[in-house]
Amino acid sequence: MLHVIVVLAGLCTMGMAMPLPDFYSYSPEAGGGTGVMYSTAHEGHITGIRIWEYASAYIGGIQLRYDGNWTDLVCVNSGTPMEMLLVEDEFIVQVSGKHDSGYIFELMFVTNHGRSFKVGQPSGTSFHLFPTHDGSELRFLSGRHNGWGITSIAAHWAVYSSDNSVTP
Template sequence: MLRFILLLALCLGVAGNVIQLSRSSFSGEYGGGGGKRFSHSLNQLDGPITAFRIRVNWLFIVGLQVRYGSKWSDYVGGSLGDLEEIVLHPGESIVQVSGKYKLYLRRLVFTTDKGRSFSFGKDTGTSFNAAPLHPRTVLRYLSGRAGGLVDALGFHWDTYPVHCLRCSLAGPGLGS
């Protein structure tokens, strides 16, 4: 009987992890085929997305950097163009990303769960619309390819982090 209870507990633990994993989804990769691969999968351990830095020129998304909790990811892309920064409100999350691309990304529009939208770049090229597959999930991290420009982006969705050990160690509050 004890073996049965232990086996049942083990199965429920595994099933619980499978259920949790089923809330994640991926949109993309949108853009061209060039550039060097990057992923912010480890950055998400620093906390939820709290800010973006996007560099744009007259026609392309040149580069980007994302703040997870209070730590910035590595910058990817080139150095020419104007750098813009947006900061999310505490507890605010990205729930949709749309844009345009040809061989490189040309436009990005981030929409939050608070109804705000942030637009970068030019409105030319093939359209895309990225959103999570599951309700109550948000943008957790980015991956893609970049060189002198941002060639392509993919969007990884999951539940908002309830507790983040690195966030607690980094200091108080989101957006600081």
């Protein structure tokens, strides 16, 4: 009886705006990966990106906007923020960049409309994060930071239908 309750509780939880495993994918962390773990997970669709870069150096901070509301800042807001706002029906389909010496030095976000947003220095080893399912969009970022900058980044993707719910 306890097993049935646990399984049913799990199914109920999955039905509450969580992507089903067949429509969810994860792009593993790129970068050094030291420091405190972070996640930008939030309800809604990503509608904007804000990134802080130390002048001619690595990425200091990241913030995402979900349906008009900005998440808490990941790491620091040192320097001038660079920002991209998405238009209606636009979503992120790729995250690329470069990492070196334990930091993320460059980030580039590409949308389904063919627009891109690139911040940082082209220094280090390249990485490309993308979904495994057609129609997937970036849902949130995770990784690590050490209080001075972003040291690793991973991407979480899901397929969503037009009514803002997860495609079954």
